[in-house]
Amino acid sequence: MSKMEVKNIRFVVKRWDPKDGRFFESEYTVPVYRGMTVLDALIYIKENIDKTLAFRGSCRMGVCGTCGIVINGKPRLACETQILHLNTDTVYLEPLHNLPLVKDLIIDHTPFFEKQNKIKPYLIRRDMEEYWNPTREYLQTPEEHLRYMQFTYCLTCALCYAACPTTATNPDFLGPQALMNTYRFIADSRDEGRLERIAIIDNPDGCWGCHLAGACSEVCPKGVDPALAIQLLRREVAKIAFGYVEPVEGAKVAPSLQLTEKRITKGPPEFTVEGAEEKLKEFKIPKTIPVEKSK
Amino acid sequence: MFAKRERKYKSTPNRLGVKGWYGSLKYNMEKYLYLLHRITGVGLAAFVILHVILMSSRMFGEEAYHQIHGLLMNPYTDIGMVIVTAALLFHGFNGIRLLLHEYGILFVRPKRPVYPYRVSVKSSGVRLFTILMIILAVLFFIPVLYEYIIIWW
């Protein structure tokens, strides 16, 4: 693709000064070509204009989730945002909201990850013997997988956390990502820790802090839809509040490989059909199939 | 150690506060319905308290009622009542939507995310129901306006 310059675009970056503890703004003009992303522009600024600008980015293709910043008032991934698609002459960049700042556009994900860890984001099983010394995988049908598959696409980029109106005022709110992750494990047929997780999220700082603003789903770069997960999670919690507690039976472990191993060692089954060998001789079928020699 | 860390992120200078409720006017419509629901809710709560206090005057008989009533007989109160009714209608119909959607009723199911992503609140069925509720609120508001015009004339 040609890197023909299309137009000059002004970038206003709201930066955090950790020494003085204040925000300040810097302005840069960047020649933008077709297909240039905001992350490309930031790299251009750092290479050619201002070496002191600090930002974070890694994969440049929306997989690692490190480059989340607020672009023109909305949290987005810098690497997935085309500058020309913004349709503005001035692009306003800010660090992600509701998270501690490190420097300039870099934020600290620590509270975000701490909240994710609070809801125990791993499979909880009752059979500890199998849990620590697994023999084989847990069985799961594709239909069961589809019940939570959408929620496993999360990058933990914290865009939803920055967009949520409840996290804006309540610093203890778990946030859309942690609640979505709770539902991801509750909906998993292999998990047995449903009640344990619901005990953690059933409070005003948990799933009842959500008021269905849908901002988290709006900004999610992977279509994970945390708003949907939280509403489904609330349905599960409400079911239990109504006294409708289903017995949780985690998925079974796949049968061990022993049987299959025996079959293989036994070898191919012998011919038992009467007169089959005579018939084969009649047709003059060679016992070994000739292999075509390589040139 | 842990408490110190907690305090550190509670005093995040980048926390939006109430500004995060309305954001930058670039979000989906549900976010603004959420804000309106909240404003109308708190407003109606204040109104109900006022309403009960004022209307309790009638237990002291006709005279006391007329005294309070005389205070309220002015065009500003009429405009106020129209706003309160509008708030009530919005809060009611949006509340029906929230009541159903917050328990996952008339909502969508998890699906395989395929680009371009269509999230739950924006999927056609959910959005249609939201718009239907707003249209119903507006339809019920028409007689209020009609009545207000009659009073005004």
Add this chain to the structure above:
Amino acid sequence: MSILSYGGEIMKESYIRLIQYLLAAVIVVAIAFHLQLFSSLIGPGYIKAQTWEEVASRMDNPFYDGVYAVLLFTVLTHAFIGVRNVLFEFITSRVGRVVTSWTLFIIYVIILLLGIAEIVASAS
């Protein structure tokens, strides 16, 4: 009375939210009678200033007394829980939440008693 606490007890907040929604469903029906919604769809009645005769006739009608009683309780409880939810977003400390709940509850009880006194006085 988990409604007066900080909301951290297991499976209590979900009951409060269930109550909130059940009350909402009752209010939707009761308020339609209160505003004379069905008659106002045909003619005026929404915000028309009530004359003393109309008010007195309503006070004598036991059906409207019932509607008043139901509305008073449901609307005030709904408002109490709703404002509590909003305030809990700003007040995150445990003590602060308990204090907030109790403050709101005292206001709630005062208004409720005033309303009950009014209904009882008009019914007798």
